[in-house]
Amino acid sequence: MEKIKSIFKVSVAVSLVFFFSSCDEIHECIFNINPEIHNKRLDIGVLGVEYYDVITAEVSNEVFDNDYIYDFDVYGDLPPGIFLDFDRRSIEIYGTPEEVGVYRFEVELSVESYDEYGYDGSPTCEDSTVREFTIQVVE
Numbered sequence: 001m002e003k004i005k006s007i008f009k010v011s012v013a014v015s016l017v018f019f020f021s022s023c024d025e026i027h028e029c030i031f032n033i034n035p036e037i038h039n040k041r042l043d044i045g046v047l048g049v050e051y052y053d054v055i056t057a058e059v060s061n062e063v064f065d066n067d068y069i070y071d072f073d074v075y076g077d078l079p080p081g082i083f084l085d086f087d088r089r090s091i092e093i094y095g096t097p098e099e100v101g102v103y104r105f106e107v108e109l110s111v112e113s114y115d116e117y118g119y120d121g122s123p124t125c126e127d128s129t130v131r132e133f134t135i136q137v138v139e
Contacts, residue, residue, distance in 0.1 A: 033059060033060065033061050033062050033125055034059070034060050034061075034125050034126045034129065035057065035058075035059055035060075035070075035109045035110065035111045035126065035128060035129045036057060036058050036059070036060045036109075036129060037055065037056075037057045037107055037109050037129055037130075037131040038055070038056045038057065038058070039131065040055070042055075042093070042133055042134065042135050043135075044135075044136050044137070044138060045079060045082070045097040045135055045136065045137040045138070046097070046137070046138060046139070047097055047098070047099070047100055047137055047138065047139050048096060048097070048098075049096065049097070050094075050095075050096050051082060051093070051094060051095055051096065051097055051135075052092070052093065052094045053092075053093045053135075054090050054091065054092055054093065055090060055091040055093070055107060055133065056089060056090045057070060057072075057089050057090065057109050058089065059111055065089075066089075067113060068111040068112065068113050069111065069112045069113070070088060070089050070109060070110075070111055071109070071110045071111070071112070072086050072091055072107060072108070072109055073107070073108040073110075074091070074105055074106070074107055074108075075105060075106045075108070076103075076104055076105030076106055077103045077104060077105055078093075078103055078105060078135070079095075079097045079098070079099060079101065079103045079135055079137045080097070080098040080099050081095045081096045081097050081098035081099075082094070082095040082096075082097060082103075082135065083095045091107065093135070097137040099137065100137050100138060100139055101136075101137055102134060102135075102136050102137075103134065103135045103136075103137070104132065104133070104134050105132070105133055105134075105135075106130050106131070106132050106133070107130070107131055107133060108128055108129070108130045109128060109129050109130075110127060110128040111128075
Protein backbone atom coordinates (compact mmCIF):
# COMPACT_ATOMS: atom_id res chain seq x y z
CA MET A 1 0.00 0.00 0.00
CA GLU A 2 2.85 2.40 0.87
CA LYS A 3 4.42 1.73 -2.52
CA ILE A 4 1.17 2.63 -4.31
CA LYS A 5 0.91 5.92 -2.37
CA SER A 6 4.49 6.75 -3.22
CA ILE A 7 3.97 6.03 -6.93
CA PHE A 8 0.78 8.11 -6.89
CA LYS A 9 2.55 11.10 -5.28
CA VAL A 10 5.39 10.95 -7.81
CA SER A 11 2.90 10.67 -10.69
CA VAL A 12 0.95 13.69 -9.48
CA ALA A 13 4.13 15.75 -9.00
CA VAL A 14 5.44 14.87 -12.48
CA SER A 15 2.04 15.61 -14.02
CA LEU A 16 1.85 19.03 -12.36
CA VAL A 17 5.36 19.96 -13.46
CA PHE A 18 4.60 18.86 -17.03
CA PHE A 19 1.22 20.61 -16.99
CA PHE A 20 2.55 23.99 -15.83
CA SER A 21 5.74 23.96 -17.86
CA SER A 22 4.15 22.93 -21.14
CA CYS A 23 1.07 25.13 -21.11
CA ASP A 24 2.07 28.78 -21.15
CA GLU A 25 -1.49 30.01 -21.56
CA ILE A 26 -2.58 28.57 -18.22
CA HIS A 27 0.50 30.05 -16.57
CA GLU A 28 -0.30 33.43 -18.14
CA CYS A 29 -3.90 33.31 -16.92
CA ILE A 30 -2.99 32.21 -13.39
CA PHE A 31 -0.63 35.18 -13.03
CA ASN A 32 -3.01 37.53 -14.90
CA ILE A 33 -0.51 38.46 -17.63
CA ASN A 34 -2.57 40.63 -19.95
CA PRO A 35 -2.28 43.66 -22.21
CA GLU A 36 -3.47 46.73 -20.33
CA ILE A 37 -4.30 50.26 -21.48
CA HIS A 38 -3.99 52.63 -18.54
CA ASN A 39 -7.24 54.26 -17.53
CA LYS A 40 -7.03 58.02 -17.54
CA ARG A 41 -9.18 61.05 -18.25
CA LEU A 42 -7.82 62.91 -21.26
CA ASP A 43 -7.24 66.66 -20.98
CA ILE A 44 -9.90 69.04 -22.24
CA GLY A 45 -8.94 70.72 -25.50
CA VAL A 46 -9.40 74.40 -26.22
CA LEU A 47 -10.42 75.54 -29.69
CA GLY A 48 -7.39 76.92 -31.57
CA VAL A 49 -4.92 76.09 -28.74
CA GLU A 50 -2.22 73.42 -29.13
CA TYR A 51 -3.22 70.11 -27.50
CA TYR A 52 -1.05 67.28 -26.19
CA ASP A 53 -1.82 64.17 -24.13
CA VAL A 54 -0.58 60.57 -23.89
CA ILE A 55 -2.27 57.19 -23.49
CA THR A 56 0.07 54.53 -22.09
CA ALA A 57 -0.01 50.73 -21.97
CA GLU A 58 1.78 47.74 -20.49
CA VAL A 59 1.60 43.99 -20.12
CA SER A 60 0.37 43.60 -16.55
CA ASN A 61 2.30 41.39 -14.14
CA GLU A 62 5.12 40.91 -16.64
CA VAL A 63 8.67 41.91 -15.73
CA PHE A 64 9.77 41.85 -19.38
CA ASP A 65 6.87 43.85 -20.85
CA ASN A 66 9.34 45.95 -22.87
CA ASP A 67 10.10 42.80 -24.87
CA TYR A 68 6.58 42.72 -26.34
CA ILE A 69 5.49 44.28 -29.61
CA TYR A 70 2.55 46.61 -28.98
CA ASP A 71 -0.03 47.02 -31.75
CA PHE A 72 -2.63 49.77 -31.30
CA ASP A 73 -5.81 50.34 -33.30
CA VAL A 74 -8.02 53.40 -32.82
CA TYR A 75 -11.72 53.45 -33.75
CA GLY A 76 -14.07 56.41 -33.55
CA ASP A 77 -13.92 60.17 -33.82
CA LEU A 78 -11.02 62.47 -33.07
CA PRO A 79 -11.45 66.23 -33.07
CA PRO A 80 -10.55 67.79 -36.44
CA GLY A 81 -6.96 69.04 -36.20
CA ILE A 82 -5.93 66.32 -33.69
CA PHE A 83 -3.53 63.56 -34.73
CA LEU A 84 -2.05 60.38 -33.25
CA ASP A 85 1.51 59.14 -33.08
CA PHE A 86 2.18 55.57 -31.94
CA ASP A 87 5.36 55.38 -29.88
CA ARG A 88 6.14 51.82 -28.71
CA ARG A 89 4.01 51.55 -25.54
CA SER A 90 2.06 54.76 -25.88
CA ILE A 91 -0.12 56.88 -28.13
CA GLU A 92 0.69 60.58 -28.32
CA ILE A 93 -2.29 62.80 -29.09
CA TYR A 94 -1.40 66.21 -30.49
CA GLY A 95 -2.51 69.04 -32.70
CA THR A 96 -4.75 72.09 -32.60
CA PRO A 97 -8.49 71.41 -32.22
CA GLU A 98 -10.53 73.06 -34.97
CA GLU A 99 -14.11 72.30 -33.80
CA VAL A 100 -15.89 72.39 -30.46
CA GLY A 101 -17.54 69.14 -29.37
CA VAL A 102 -17.24 65.84 -27.54
CA TYR A 103 -15.29 63.18 -29.40
CA ARG A 104 -15.34 59.51 -28.35
CA PHE A 105 -13.00 56.81 -29.56
CA GLU A 106 -11.76 53.35 -28.59
CA VAL A 107 -8.20 52.15 -28.37
CA GLU A 108 -7.52 48.46 -28.90
CA LEU A 109 -4.20 46.96 -27.85
CA SER A 110 -2.81 43.61 -28.98
CA VAL A 111 0.63 42.36 -27.98
CA GLU A 112 3.06 39.79 -29.34
CA SER A 113 6.32 38.49 -27.99
CA TYR A 114 9.34 37.22 -29.85
CA ASP A 115 11.62 34.41 -28.78
CA GLU A 116 14.09 32.04 -30.42
CA TYR A 117 11.18 30.27 -32.16
CA GLY A 118 9.68 33.42 -33.68
CA TYR A 119 6.55 35.40 -32.85
CA ASP A 120 4.09 34.09 -30.28
CA GLY A 121 0.63 35.19 -31.39
CA SER A 122 -0.83 34.74 -27.92
CA PRO A 123 1.80 35.45 -25.27
CA THR A 124 -0.79 36.61 -22.74
CA CYS A 125 -3.96 35.23 -21.21
CA GLU A 126 -6.16 37.62 -23.22
CA ASP A 127 -5.33 38.37 -26.87
CA SER A 128 -6.22 42.05 -26.65
CA THR A 129 -7.94 44.74 -24.63
CA VAL A 130 -10.08 47.77 -25.49
CA ARG A 131 -10.61 51.03 -23.59
CA GLU A 132 -12.84 54.00 -24.40
CA PHE A 133 -11.63 57.60 -24.28
CA THR A 134 -13.23 61.04 -24.72
CA ILE A 135 -11.75 64.36 -25.74
CA GLN A 136 -13.90 67.39 -25.11
CA VAL A 137 -13.06 70.57 -27.03
CA VAL A 138 -14.35 73.87 -25.64
CA GLU A 139 -14.07 77.53 -26.69
